[in-house]
Amino acid sequence: xxxxxxxxxxxxxxxxxxxxxxxxxxxxxxxxxxxxxxxxxxxxxxxxxxxxxxxxxxxxxxxxxxxxxxxxxxxxxxxxxxxxxxxxxxxxxxxxxxxxxxxxxxxxxxxxxxxxxxxxxxxxxxxxxxxxxxxxxxxxxxxxxxxxxxxxxxxxxxxxxxxxxxxxxxxxxxxxxxxxxxxxxxxxxxxxxxxxxxxxxxxxxxxxxxxxxxxxxxxxxxxxxxxxxxxxxxxxxxxxxxxxxxxxxxxxxxxxxxxxxxxxxxxxxxxxxxxxxxxxxxxxxxxxxxxxxxxxxxxxxxxxxxxxxxxxxxxxxxxxxxxxxxxxxxxxxxxxxxxxxxxxxxxxxxxxxxxxxxxxxxxxxxxxxxxxxxxxxxxxxx
Amino acid sequence: xxxxxxxxxxxxxxxxxxxxxxxxxxxxxxxxxxxxxxxxxxxxxxxxxxxxxxxxxxxxxxxxxxxxxxxxxxxxxxxxxxxxxxxxxxxxxxxxxxxxxxxxxxxxxxxxxxxxxxxxxxxxxxxxxxxxxxxxxxxxxxxxxxxxxxxxxxxxxxxxxxxxxxxxxxxxxxxxxxxxxxxxxxxxxxxxxxxxxxxxxxxxxxxxxxxxxxxxxxxxxxxxxxxxxxxxxxxxxxxxxxxxxxxxxxxxxxxxxxxxxxxxxxxxxxxxxxxxxxxxxxxxxxxxxxxxxxxxxxxxxxxxxxxxxxxxxxxxxxxxxxxxxxxxxxxxxxxxxxxxxxxxxxxxxxxxxxxxxxxxxxxxxxxxxxxxxxxxxxxxxx
Numbered sequence: 001x002x003x004x005x006x007x008x009x010x011x012x013x014x015x016x017x018x019x020x021x022x023x024x025x026x027x028x029x030x031x032x033x034x035x036x037x038x039x040x041x042x043x044x045x046x047x048x049x050x051x052x053x054x055x056x057x058x059x060x061x062x063x064x065x066x067x068x069x070x071x072x073x074x075x076x077x078x079x080x081x082x083x084x085x086x087x088x089x090x091x092x093x094x095x096x097x098x099x100x101x102x103x104x105x106x107x108x109x110x111x112x113x114x115x116x117x118x119x120x121x122x123x124x125x126x127x128x129x130x131x132x133x134x135x136x137x138x139x140x141x142x143x144x145x146x147x148x149x150x151x152x153x154x155x156x157x158x159x160x161x162x163x164x165x166x167x168x169x170x171x172x173x174x175x176x177x178x179x180x181x182x183x184x185x186x187x188x189x190x191x192x193x194x195x196x197x198x199x200x201x202x203x204x205x206x207x208x209x210x211x212x213x214x215x216x217x218x219x220x221x222x223x224x225x226x227x228x229x230x231x232x233x234x235x236x237x238x239x240x241x242x243x244x245x246x247x248x249x250x251x252x253x254x255x256x257x258x259x260x261x262x263x264x265x266x267x268x269x270x271x272x273x274x275x276x277x278x279x280x281x282x283x284x285x286x287x288x289x290x291x292x293x294x295x296x297x298x299x300x301x302x303x304x305x306x307x308x309x310x311x312x313x314x315x316x317x318x319x320x321x322x323x324x325x326x327x328x329x330x331x332x333x334x335x336x337x338x339x340x341x342x343x344x345x346x347x348x349x350x351x352x353x354x355x356x357x358x359x360x361x362x363x364x365x366x367x368x369x370x371x372x373x374x375x376x377x378x379x380x381x382x
Numbered sequence: 383x384x385x386x387x388x389x390x391x392x393x394x395x396x397x398x399x400x401x402x403x404x405x406x407x408x409x410x411x412x413x414x415x416x417x418x419x420x421x422x423x424x425x426x427x428x429x430x431x432x433x434x435x436x437x438x439x440x441x442x443x444x445x446x447x448x449x450x451x452x453x454x455x456x457x458x459x460x461x462x463x464x465x466x467x468x469x470x471x472x473x474x475x476x477x478x479x480x481x482x483x484x485x486x487x488x489x490x491x492x493x494x495x496x497x498x499x500x501x502x503x504x505x506x507x508x509x510x511x512x513x514x515x516x517x518x519x520x521x522x523x524x525x526x527x528x529x530x531x532x533x534x535x536x537x538x539x540x541x542x543x544x545x546x547x548x549x550x551x552x553x554x555x556x557x558x559x560x561x562x563x564x565x566x567x568x569x570x571x572x573x574x575x576x577x578x579x580x581x582x583x584x585x586x587x588x589x590x591x592x593x594x595x596x597x598x599x600x601x602x603x604x605x606x607x608x609x610x611x612x613x614x615x616x617x618x619x620x621x622x623x624x625x626x627x628x629x630x631x632x633x634x635x636x637x638x639x640x641x642x643x644x645x646x647x648x649x650x651x652x653x654x655x656x657x658x659x660x661x662x663x664x665x666x667x668x669x670x671x672x673x674x675x676x677x678x679x680x681x682x683x684x685x686x687x688x689x690x691x692x693x694x695x696x697x698x699x700x701x702x703x704x705x706x707x708x709x710x711x712x713x714x715x716x717x718x719x720x721x722x723x724x725x726x727x728x729x730x731x732x733x734x735x736x737x738x739x740x741x742x743x744x745x746x747x748x749x750x751x752x753x754x755x756x757x758x759x760x761x762x763x764x
């Protein structure tokens with residue numbers, strides 16, 4: 001069953017619904033079970049999905065490595081790990097939620113799939129929609145770069161560049177989807193959260209962390225990981241929730257603002273301005289729910305600025321992983337978190353690295369470490 | 383021990399050597415053993431490495447998914463799988479060989495690492511060198527694009543753009559490396575092959591294929607996979623070698639040319655011209671050895687042209703994976719291989735998908751599937 005997180009209305013899974021009639025976001029019931037044998041995460045945790053999953057559509061999403069930090073661990077004297085989601089099939093964590101969302105669409109009998117996204121989600125839906133031979137449409141803003149169009153378009157979906165208000169496009173897509181029989185798998189889909197919870201499952205398969213650092217935009221990733229841990233607790237596999245730390249970019253931090261002001265509901269953030277474009281959602285659909293969960297579990301929300309984000313991107317690369325700026329907000333927050341004593345020395349910390357840096361190299365500056373020379377002068381320059 | 387594939391000279395592993403005195407390439411002895419428990423491939427196959435491996439330097443390379451093809455399998459009525467190496471830490475198979483090569487450099491006591499590469503290998507060595515806190519240098523040609531410089535430079539190595547003959551730079555690097563105590567981990571390093579053999583191990587963990595399709599440039603990937611299967615046969619885990627199929631790009635196919643002409647040695651290929659830049663090595667160091675192995679195991683070498691490669695890139699993306707043009711030569715060869723009866727209906731085929739398409743989107747054309755419209759016209763365009 002699905003439950004509305006705003007009004008509590010319950011819906012049977014056979015109902016064709018993405019959002020509650022009241023406008024609230026929906027969530028699947030807490031599942032429980034045992035861990036089974038299997039290569040795919042969907043096989044090992046099959047007890048935990050109230051969904052018919054067809055593994056023929058899988059691209060082997062998930063099963064990402066938990067990578068031990070060398071340099072950053074040393075710097076803060078903590079035991080830091082990166083959950084490296086940049087090695088998913090379309091190089092971001094979105095693939096987990098796209099896979100479960102796609103299965104939901106197919107369970108409901110849809111043959112057309114869509115999404116509204118200029119970034120990671122657009123690429124992911126294009127890939128999985130094409131693989132499942134669904135008629136796939138990605139709606140993008142008219143100002144999208146050619147690089148991003150190609151990253152989405154290579155999989156063969158219909159791309160429509162829509163002139164007009166991009167925020168409105170999201171609501172428009174849900175309306176038109178109902179009318180035209182297209183399942184719009186956007187960031188607020190309740191079955192995305194079901195996919196993202198596998199990040200929690202996989203971390204648990206390797207270790208039990210003291211803290212989890214989560215870049216937060218729409219809030220789906222945060223909700224997913226928390227739901228994963230809750231289901232492990234419910235299944236008596238895990239005894240308590242790790243400390244939940246949500247990080248937003250200072251230039252677009254509607255959830256942090258509401259948290260700081262002690263509000264229960266977020267407000268729209270006007271004029272987002274951040275280098276971390278992938279977490280620039282000005283009105284996160286799961287924002288209120290993130291606030292509620294942080295309160296319930298006594299977690300923390302904080303922000304980091306552009307300079308901190310770009311420094312963290314460099315630091316993370318020196319530990320071997322080239323991530324999107326948005327993925328680096330957890331690393332960027334470590335200085336403050338350790339200073340404030342929220343994270344203590346030797347604590348086990350996992351930072352979620354959400355997407356690959358190579359998708360957009362424009363934030364990288366290599367002027368300091370690049371030189372030119374003739375072959376005969378090479379020896380002197382080595 | 384290391385053995386020269388040209389003159390047979392044997393070298394102890396304690397000797398600081400990359401190539402034989404005669405100029406020939408070196409290879410580690412065939413290893414054997416049992417498969418153990420472990421998350422990392424280096425743990426499960428630890429019996430198979432005559433090398434001290436420090437897993438603290440690992441980024442979780444390998445453990446890539448074997449993805450079932452939906453559309454292309456249907457088209458050729460075969461049972462096709464993609465070994466998706468695009469989900470390695472720096473998004474190409476090179477990471478496996480960089481990890482083993484790095485460990486070799488550290489075993490020998492080096493504190494400086496280098497490579498000559500404008501592509502996947504440069505990125506990979508930059509990442510691992512930085513992670514292991516080695517002083518790392520990447521030599522690139524002076525005509526390298528800014529995009530590629532950033533992909534390498536983000537990890538923080540010294541990048542030197544060298545004016546002059548790029549082919550000569552490779553030999554120059556080995557000389558200067560000896561003089562300046564830099565371990566130049568280039569494509570012909572015998573410890574790269576040790577890393578690449580894990581691709582064979584992982585395929586075997588999931589299935590036993592009838593055919594393996596391998597894009598071939600320097601020849602290291604081909605040698606690695608064959609060595610992996612040989613070691614499984616030696617260990618009595620596998621009974622026979624799958625059919626080995628090496629594919630080169632028509633615009634740079636020195637190994638194919640020697641094969642067709644019945645020669646035992648390759649000649650330099652002048653003026654390479656291919657969309658598959660990652661497999662454009664005009665004088666592959668392991669070319670003669672690939673020829674010998676194809677003969678020994680009664681395999682096949684063939685070429686595909688640019689149009690076939692770009693069509694295959696599109697076809698593979700429609701199956702969900704966006705790969706570099708070079709990665710698509712196996713798919714591009716399927717039409718001819720099935721027509722000629724080299725691959726029969728229902729045969730189990732694995733194609734190695736070597737690197738990620740997002741590294742360079744310039745070959746992608748999306749004009750056929752992209753339109754623009756105003757918000758009010760969206761409904762009519764869906």
